[in-house]
Amino acid sequence: MVEPYASTAQLAQSGIVYERLFSEAECERIRSALLTARDWAPAHVVNASDTGEEAIELMPEVRLAEVSEFAGVRKVMNRFCRRIEQKLVPGLVAEFGKSDIEPQEFCAIRYTQGGRYLPHRDNGGSLDHRAFSVVCYLNEDFVGGGTCFPDMGFQIEPRTGMAIAFPSEYLHAALPVEAGCKQVLVSWIRGGPAIAWI
Template sequence: MTQTVTPELRQWIIEQSTAGCMPEAVLEAMVKAGWQPDVAEAALEQTLRDHLQKLGAGRAAAPAPVQAPAQAPAQATALEMATVRVPDIALSGSPRRLDAGDRMVDVIISVTQPRVVVLGGLLSHEECDGLIEASRPRLARSLTVQTATGGEELNPDRTSNGMFFNRGESELVKRIEARIARLVNWPVENGEGIQVLNYKVGAEYKPHYDYFDPAEPGTPTILKRGGQRVGTVVMYLNEPPRGGGTTFPDIGLEVAPVRGNAVFFSYNRPHPGTLTLHGGAPVLEGEKWVATKWMRERVFE
């Protein structure tokens, strides 16, 4: 049975959220009322996203707001928590190409929910080669963040070698970081350093989320450096003959690793409902080189 999301339902979602109901409670009420979970989840996410955009447009056109009285509650409303501002690419009017400042970038695929955009020609071939060569002497077995302690650990789900550039450590890195910041409308200083990864035949990164699990005891320590991760850009530096794509299991999407191309995705809360589960499929022939840029809520130090 097909369920249609009506204007009345959207209005009800906004009313519940602005009244202080948590998103999880709104979703639960919809499911109990007979809505299919996937339809309810998509309706909630899209409605809140659209509402936030309208609020943002209204703020831009309105005069500066009067300061709230001292007794106003400091805690954010459920709507604000559910629709935290995240990196995004301006795609109104369905542009085929985007101005990245120093080069034009193609829009190959655009998905609304979750927000996934495949970009063509984000990097030149010379820039791809430059990142690979600069990273080679510094490669080591890739680690993952250990959310139980806030440290790092070897993870059998991630069988690659990698390294991190410091933010702005070279002209090449600065140029790429500025380009990404312009495209996704997010400050350079809110980004982690670019990470380069090398996958040999059989190497992979099993499906995972990039945000830090709030339930893990080490997460508060991790978040001190800039808050949650809210966006990711994966850039392909070469083309393995077979395998090595970036998979999004929740939406049935696999992005092929094409040299110079990239995939961007964002997530407005640390929850599986963002549908941003993704992984690096095993390399079946040759090797794969990628560069990853993660964006944080605040300045990353």
């Protein structure tokens, strides 16, 4: 079942920070720049075995997308980092009372028709340094592809230039793209001591 879109009140109650990072014109320029990135590759999953050992694997039945770490277009990454620091970090500090946080991991992701990422958490194991996850939507001219939070019973409707930031331990999913191509920028923010999650 596809969950309904979140209301502003639901976002505030859930601790999800929702802000505009880029204008539509800026998003168009970013999408054009990303076309020239030289490192687009199938997205991997960090998979833990029963023994606790981790492996980085291609698992298209779980995650079907392409990822770039901005090879040849580092200026996009730098601009994304600055906007997170200016527009999202203050909200996270206010919401969670942490001042020692900074964005340190970045990538661009594109989901074509059928692209998805099943419910998962962005931290744990070797990824425990991740305190918050950031997703910035670069377009909205596709069908499907919402960001779903199953435990909260709602999804985020992608809107061009808007970004969400949330604790990396929140269970979430990229719902399947039914038509078109969804493009996002993603970052993980490192934190200090453990946060009292709501």
